Amino acid sequence: MNSVDTWKIGFLFSTSGVTSIIERSQLQGAMLAVDQINEKGGVLGRPLEPISYDPSSIEERYGELAERLIIVDRVSVIFGCYTSSSRKAVLPVVERRNALFFYPTLYEGFEYSPNVIYGGATPNQNSVPLANYLMRTYGKRFFFVGSDYIYPRESNRVMRNVVRQGGGEVTGERYFSLDAQAEDFAEVVDEIMRTRPDAIFSTVVGQSCIEFYKAYHAAGGNGLECPIASLTTNEAEIAAIGVEASVGHITAAPYFRSVNSPANRRFLKAYEKKFGSTIDVTSCCEAAYSQVHLFAAALEETGEMDTEGLREALLGATFDAPQGQIKIDPDNNHTFLQSRIAKVNDEGEFVIENKVRRAIKPDPYLVYPAIHDWSFRTQKVAAGSRHNE
Structure with missing residues (x-):
């Protein structure tokens, strides 16, 4: 498929190395969301096309691959990272290139960037x-x-x-x-x-x-x-x-896998159908899944991969996530969470x-x-x- 007929997005989740046990589940949560969106016709008739790299849990590789996604692959929206060290490696890249970065992991707080949508819990x-x-x-x-x-x-x-x-x-x-x-x-x-x-x-x-x-x-x-x-x-x-x-x-x-809600039951059923088991479903996996859906809704509204436009559409946006309803806080780019x-x-x-x-x-x-x-x-x-x- 010609790339002009798709919306390209980048994934930076390690499938090898010391943090792969978590990042693999984040990648799978994100891929499930992509499949669900594409099965419904994509966004404005164009499917999402994920370009995924494995940083191998090596801190500096996240920054290098973020640069590659933006410069070589012409991607302006990236989802990725588990550790704060890897996030810190990506942060100056997306700020310098004015890309939008979705971080689906809890972290220590005390940070704000207009180029980041923070999807994990704060202290x-x-x-x-x-x-x-x-x-x-x-x-x-x-x-x-x-x-x-x-x-x-x-x-x-x-x-x-x-x-x-x-x-x-x-x-x-x-x-x-x-x-x-x-x-x-x-x-x-x-x-x-x-x-x-x-x-x-x-x-x-x-x-x-x-x-x-x-x-x-x-x-x-x-x-x-x-x-x-x-x-x-x-x-x-x-x-x-x-x-x-x-x-x-x-x-x-x-979020825990044991949450009993209609949204979570649908999520787990779909995850098991795609990957064969829900044994590796985690809170970070659920956050990655939810962030892709939030992004797709914002893209549906804006109709273009423009960082400022997408950010404006995302701030205040809500999603019926498996954990319960979440909302991106317009005050700080972080997320209201259960x-x-x-x-x-x-x-x-x-x-x-x-x-x-x-x-x-x-x-x-x-x-x-x-x-x-x-x-x-x-x-x-x-x-x-x-x-x-």
Whole structure:
């Protein structure tokens, strides 16, 4: 098909390397959305044509491939990235070239670019509610373990401030490389077992996340007594960790596969039909899926791949996402998202324990950081209705 008959868009998701377990699911969520849009006739009669590159989880490759998409492939709209380091590599490229970049991943906040549409949770949508829940349910002594790059360090800085505001304390803080193995975590796990915190806050990501959970379990760690709590650990990683080592551990996210809504049932049915299973469906996958649909609706309105026009159409746009209705905040290019806290049950499935009554306005700079601001908006999910949202 001649490219003039299509709308070309770029995908930068790694299908190899240490973050591929998540980025592959993001790519598949985005591809599912493309298929659905094209099956309905595309946008204004022209199909979306994705051009996809694998940065192999190598930070500098994201920036290089973003440049290639824009200059060589003549693409002005890009979806991609999981880590904040990779986002930071793409950011100056899209700003210099005035391209539009959709980032479908939670992150540490404290950023704004007119060239970015942020689709993942900000700290007020996940860190603040998680800290509130943990201190209310388990106690106020936390041990931080993270991967050694921008997101974990900044996320821990935010979490430390939130915990201290709630009267809690951080008893330890350690960082590891993205390719850390189970044996690399032995020393910190021993320290955790000795100091006995009330909860562990983990910002360990990718394959090393799986290794950390397994190391904790092997040392006698019990999620039902002292859980590992995370903003990133998802269904795909829980499947790789295994049920026995996962029970009791907690994640705060806008979306879980177990959400029972018509939109989510349609999404999961379509995903399984295309990819054969929903085992790797994650919050980041759902965000990528939703962002492609939001983009297509904006393109339908503008009729052209113009960054300013698309941005104007996107700001304030809504979508009936699998997590519930979301909206792009015209104040800051971030997204109103649902906020949920879930615990892994003995079948390896996330069971939602707490949720918000409505989508939370993003506050990427934590202008209103008070930990108790969140509690009045939440509801504890009754045991008999956790899957009936």
